[in-house]
Amino acid sequence: MSDTRPTGDQGLTTYRDVQVSPDFSELRRRFRRFVFPMTGLFLVWYFLYVLLADYAHDFMSQKVGGNITVALLFGLGQFVSTFAITMIYVRWADRRLDADADRMRRLIEGEHE
Amino acid sequence: MSTPLLLPQATDIGNPTVNVAIFALFVVATLAIVFRASRNNRTAADFYAGGRNFTGPQNGIAIAGDYLSAASFLGIAGAIAINGYDGFLYSIGFLVAWLVALLLVAELLRNTGRFTMADVLSFRLKQRPVRMAAAISTLGVCFFYLLAQMAGAGGLVALLLGIDSRAGQSLVIAVVGIIMITYVLVGGMKGTTWVQIIKAVLLVIGAGIMTLWVLAKYTFNLSGLLGAAVDKSPAAGEKLLSPGLQYGLTGVTKLDFISLALALVLGTAGLPHVLMRFYTVPSSKEARRSVSWAIWIIGIFYLFTLVLGYGAAAIVGPDAIKAAPGKANSAAPLLAFELGGELLLGVISAVAFATILAVVAGLTITASTSFAHDIYGQVIKKGQVNADGEVRVARITALVIGAVAILGGIFANGQNIAFLVALAFAVAASANLPTILYSLFWRRFNTRGALWSIYGGLAATIILIAFSPVVSGKVDAKTGKSLSMITDTGIDFHWFPLDNPGIVSIPLAFLLGWLGTVTSKEPVDVDKFAEMEVRSLTGAGAEKAVHH
Numbered sequence: 218m219s220d221t222r223p224t225g226d227q228g229l230t231t232y233r234d235v236q237v238s239p240d241f242s243e244l245r246r247r248f249r250r251f252v253f254p255m256t257g258l259f260l261v262w263y264f265l266y267v268l269l270a271d272y273a274h275d276f277m278s279q280k281v282g283g284n285i286t287v288a289l290l291f292g293l294g295q296f297v298s299t300f301a302i303t304m305i306y307v308r309w310a311d312r313r314l315d316a317d318a319d320r321m322r323r324l325i326e327g328e329h330e
Numbered sequence: 331m332s333t334p335l336l337l338p339q340a341t342d343i344g345n346p347t348v349n350v351a352i353f354a355l356f357v358v359a360t361l362a363i364v365f366r367a368s369r370n371n372r373t374a375a376d377f378y379a380g381g382r383n384f385t386g387p388q389n390g391i392a393i394a395g396d397y398l399s400a401a402s403f404l405g406i407a408g409a410i411a412i413n414g415y416d417g418f419l420y421s422i423g424f425l426v427a428w429l430v431a432l433l434l435v436a437e438l439l440r441n442t443g444r445f446t447m448a449d450v451l452s453f454r455l456k457q458r459p460v461r462m463a464a465a466i467s468t469l470g471v472c473f474f475y476l477l478a479q480m481a482g483a484g485g486l487v488a489l490l491l492g493i494d495s496r497a498g499q500s501l502v503i504a505v506v507g508i509i510m511i512t513y514v515l516v517g518g519m520k521g522t523t524w525v526q527i528i529k530a531v532l533l534v535i536g537a538g539i540m541t542l543w544v545l546a547k548y549t550f551n552l553s554g555l556l557g558a559a560v561d562k563s564p565a566a567g568e569k570l571l572s573p574g575l576q577y578g579l580t581g582v583t584k585l586d587f588i589s590l591a592l593a594l595v596l597g598t599a600g601l602p603h604v605l606m607r608f609y610t611v612p613s614s615k616e617a618r619r620s621v622s623w624a625i626w627i628i629g630i631f632y633l634f635t636l637v638l639g640y641g642a643a644a645i646v647g648p649d650a651i652k653a654a655p656g657k658a659n660s661a662a663p664l665l666a667f668e669l670g671g672e673l674l675l676g677v678i679s680a681v682a683f684a685t686i687l688a689v690v691a692g693l694t695i696t697a698s699t700s701f702a703h704d705i706y707g708q709v710i711k712k713g714q715v716n717a718d719g720e721v722r723v724a725r726i727t728a729l730v731i732g733a734v735a736i737l738g739g740i741f742a743n744g745q746n747i748a749f750l751v752a753l754a755f756a757v758a759a760s761a762n763l764p765t766i767l768y769s770l771f772w773r774r775f776n777t778r779g780a781l782w783s784i785y786g787g788l789a790a791t792i793i794l795i796a797f798s799p800v801v802s803g804k805v806d807a808k809t810g811k812s813l814s815m816i817t818d819t820g821i822d823f824h825w826f827p828l829d830n831p832g833i834v835s836i837p838l839a840f841l842l843g844w845l846g847t848v849t850s851k852e853p854v855d856v857d858k859f860a861e862m863e864v865r866s867l868t869g870a871g872a873e874k875a876v877h878h
Contacts (some may be wrong), residue, residue: 236860252433263426267591270573271584278572283553288572295422296629303625318868325870
């Protein structure tokens with residue numbers, strides 16, 4: 218791809234120039250707008266579960282069918298949410314991060330060589 | 331809780347010869363692979379990072395191999411068998427923690443560093459002091475984790491080989507240590523990684539077979555299995571199925587549980603031996619795939635341990651487990667014996683041994699890399715050392731660490747494994763994670779902030795542990811026996827009420843990182859910060875794979 222690099226980017230020689238460029242700002246914004254809320258979400262969900270397990274014994278020990286308790290469903294729910302967030306993030310990052318990050322990397326490494 | 335391994339009774343189940351034979355097979359096979367893998371160990375990147383040539387899936391399996399220690403296999407299965415649901419809470423914390431690594435740490439770290447955690451932390455701050463601090467905390471975490479694994483080896487020996495004399499156990503700990511040193515010296519990161527991969531595959535297959543076997547006994551009816559576990563546990567009864575059996579007793583134990591939950595979820599992404607594994611892949615995309623694979627394998631494995639724990643309660647019964655040498659840790663091996671006799675017990679025992687061996691090897695290479703690359707190469711020699719010299723120091727360090735681990739393991743034989751592991755997680759969450767996050771995401775962060783956070787977090791964790799009931803003054807109300815490290819009930823110097831320090835030390839370390847930063851007049855190194863930020867997100871200038 219480096220052969221298609223635009224020749225007009227002579228100013229893009231330092232990391233600081235890249236850092237303030239609109240393309241990079243957009244990549245950083247996109248990354249943070251995904252991972253920060255997602256981190257908040259799973260931490261809230263995890264600590265909600267921890268607090269319920271710790272302080273709401275009556276609620277958690279209710280049976281929902283056979284010997285399956287609410288606590289067990291909540292616990293398995295943590296597994297499901299962890300697997301789901303992993304899949305969602307990997308899919309999202311493969312599609313929305315890699316192409317732009319790669320393009321910028323080639324641009325920078327090309328300039329440096 | 332503290333000295334179950336000194337019980338003078340030998341195991342009367344299983345056949346030690348079978349156990350030893352299967353284990354010897356594992357050692358011979360892995361050593362052969364390690365020798366093969368070592369042929370291409372030429373550069374520092376080969377020795378420290380396996381040439382960065384592992385694929386995401388390979389590294390993901392190796393991460394699972396590194397992470398699923400004997401404490402999580404034997405420990406969690408045993409905790410579920412005895413304390414029911416409260417044992418399950420551990421595995422949930424250990425698993426959810428991986429999302430921190432996936433979303434915030436793995437890829438950025440891979441793009442920024444070379445070999446160690448300190449590479450990233452010192453990237454844009456004052457090199458020598460920050461590197462030194464990061465290396466000290468790396469060595470601290472590795473030391474506690476190593477001690478836990480070696481102490482576990484002693485307990486396992488008592489149970490599986492029928493060796494109940496202290497001298498015999500010490501000899502086996504020494505043998506484990508020597509095999510592990512061989513892996514690291516000969517194979518470097520490449521050899522160690524292959525040992526992790528083989529071990530992870532064996533562990534998951536072994537646990538998977540046992541899980542299916544247990545479920546088949548109850549016609550794949552989970553509710554039926556839980557009912558049988560309750561029937562076999564008259565003391566706990568229905569409480570086995572909901573939280574509170576272990577942590578629900580008083581307000582203090584409830585708070586202790588929150589503290590533990592915090593340390594578990596924030597500890598993983600600060601464990602240096604886990605972080606170092608991200609350097610063994612060629613790119614951040616592969617680092618992402620590694621974590622994704624690791625999460626699936628670790629998650630599925632913990633689901634297995636849920637079935638195995640309740641299965642052990644239903645089929646073996648808590649009384650038989652508590653009476654066995656090794657107590658709770660013997661739940662999974664006893665279950666294996668009940669299901670598949672001597673042969674399955676032998677296989678599961680060998681897998682448990684392999685687990686200890688592989689985890690110890692991973693910790694040793696992490697600690698020796700950190701010493702050689704950070705302390706020797708960058709702090710003492712100020713970077714004026716060639717890679718060969720550094721790797722030579724790393725090999726010597728591995729020998730020293732191996733010796734320390736053997737001695738420490740012999741000394742710690744009989745200590746509570748779960749406590750030592752929880753301590754390692756608490757140090758990682760307090761001393762490492764705040765600095766990692768600040769340096770990746772907070773522009774203003776500076777050297778004083780890093781030093782205060784690392785040293786403050788490390789000191790707070792160790793001091794609070796030293797003055798906690800874990801070390802002295804915890805007495806079983808029923809039997810009057812000590813539950814602390816110091817078993818003399820007359821000695822009691824604890825003033826911190828909780829077993830786990832996380833709820834105090836983690837917020838404190840974050841606070842110190844902020845406070846140190848805002849009180850320091852050190853200007854932000856804008857060029858280095860720009861380089862770090864651009865590198866971390868785009869991978870520009872990141873270390874490439876080695877091609878032979």
